[in-house]
Amino acid sequence: MTPTAVPPTPLPTATLLPTSTATLIPPPDAIYPLQTDQVLLFARDNELWRSDVHGVRIEQLTTGNFLGWNPDQPDYRDRRPHISPNGRYIAQLSSYDATRVLDLATGSEITLPSAWEVAWSPDSRTLAYASNGIKIVDVVTGISQELAPSSGRGAVFNLLWSPDGTKLAYDCCFTSREPYDGYYDGEIRVIDLTTGSNEMVAVTQSGIASSASDFCWTENGQITMDVANWMPVCSLNFPFDGWPKISKDNLEAQWNAHMTADGTWLNTRLSVTNRATDQPAWGHTFDVQSMPVLDWSPDGRYLFFDDQSADSPIWRLSADGEELVEIIPNAQLIGIVPQWEALFPPLTVSPDGQWLVTSQSSEPMPSEEAEKEQFPDGKYHVAFQVARTDGSVMWTAVDEWRPYGLGWTHPLPIRWSNDGRYLFFSNVPSPDGCATSVNGGDLWRLDLSSGQLTEMTPFIGLVMDVSPDGTQLAVNAAYGRGFLIRHLETGAEQSIPLPDPGCNWDMGSLQWSPGSQQLLLTQVLNPCNLEPRTTAIVRVDIDTLTATTILPANDHNFTLLRWESDGEVRLLDDEGRIWYLEVFSGEIAGGY
DSSP: OOOOOOOOEEOOOOEEOTTSOSSOOOOOOOOOOGGGOOEEEEEETTEEEEEETTSSSEEEOOOSSSSOOOTTSTTGGGSOOEEOTTSOEEEEEEETTEEEEEETTTOOEEEEOOOSEEEEOTTSSEEEEESSEEEEEETTTOOEEEEEEOOTTOOOOOEEEOTTSSEEEEEEEEEEOSSOOSEEEEEEEEEETTTOOEEEEEEEEEETTBOOOOOEEBTTSOEEOOOTTHHHHBOSOOOOTTSOEEOTTSEEEEEEEEEOTTOOEEEEEEEEEETTTTEEEEEEEEOOOSOOEEEEOTTSSEEEEEOOOTTSOEEEEETTSOOEEEEESSOEEEEEESOOOOSSOOOSBOTTSOEEEEEEEOOOBOOOGGGTTTOTTOEEEEEEEEEETTSSOEEEEEEEEEEOSSOOEEEEEEEEOTTSSEEEEEEEEOOSSOOSOOOOSSEEEEETTTOOEEEEESSOEEEEEEOTTSSEEEEEETTTTEEEEEETTTOOEEEOOOOOOSSOEEEEEEEEOTTSSEEEEEEEESTTSSSOOEEEEEEEETTTTEEEEEEEEETTOOEEEEEEETTEEEEEOTTSOEEEEETTTOOEEEOO
């Protein structure tokens, strides 16, 4: 029996809120797209938060007093989160009895013994920490190893990885002088992780009211205590927040306090210098009386400034000094990282930053007596709204009571069209039994310019994706129809046979290429039994309607993260490592 293609059926427009007007306000100037992935990390109410660099999308990352700050303790700001070089992991000396390590990609957390110093390896895979000795932990596997026992006075004032990640330097072994003069003599030691050697390379000292002198690694892998002229001497793997901040365009930002003769702090001058010409670029004076925190965005476009007061804002300045914006109120800047780490690209905010999705479902509840015929097993309420981030327009696409039976459906975004006009979404069911991946059901299209709501297809399958140009639907079709491509305007469908991996399999996920010419899907072998689960990756070519296995089934169990280009895709394995796959040659590299 051959199914008949059904063209999409126009339905009434979505409901505009009574407080809005049917006459749309002209859209504001486009802001820099959120999909640059640059993320501002900040503290609020003793928890860790993140935001895009425009303050449009804000997300709370932690709960349970994650930062563990106590304003009554003078050193509480010294216990700031330590961000891994790739921006994925956060290590926090959250209390005096634990150190917490948070994976922003998965939300998982590792708890370590209390530590007073931590340091990330250059590849972000290993965290070194000082806790009754020197230890390291592999944050992917969670396996810890002791490198050196506690000795001398026990304090470790610096932990610094060499630029190549093979050595770890630290201060230790402090003993009081005889006769005692308030100072302790100590050592700078280097552990070679490739050989296991632990050697003293220099002497140092600390005092009752001071820590040991700073030191750093040079680019050629040597230890130096000459950090007064640190920028040309020290490697980039240098942890101190107090030093001037340098952008990728060689702009140096630093602050200076303006004091009265009696030492009263009046205000703070923030200045930026072009290091290539050694000429001042611009400056601003802020009415703050504390040591500020500065950080550049990875693309060099913005400089962020914060006075570290809990009730003051974080400011964003453009690299030319012309634009000054209060970006996040009542927050304390932690840092900027280059990647919004999540298993899948965020769909709740449109790529141009103009629209925000809210989807809500209530808990199931009993039906009233008069509703028993319509809702025999109970009911629940569903709402799906899309609003402009400037508050000018809100479209309500779904607002209804639904019958509750064995499960429920929840509206979720599938794709924003490349031209910014449409949002595609699906009422995603909660399936009974084993299902490897579920992101679809039916398919709807919301016209953001008019609120017109169109059903593109009734229930068709549980795994789907709309092409970036908004013209085609790829779906693992239900009722044994197999994998197919559906043209969304005509309803025409084309079936594409997939490679037979030789055993029971389920579709894990699928993604279109940026140019809509190919798509990738994962075949999960033995998804619902006791056999070891493995995953293969298949490329589908739309022009030829053919499917080719480009990565045979393997025990890495890869998840498709995103296309980096039409020819390369980013993967995540089941141990949390990142890989890159060439989709035409099948070559793979990574494991970071």
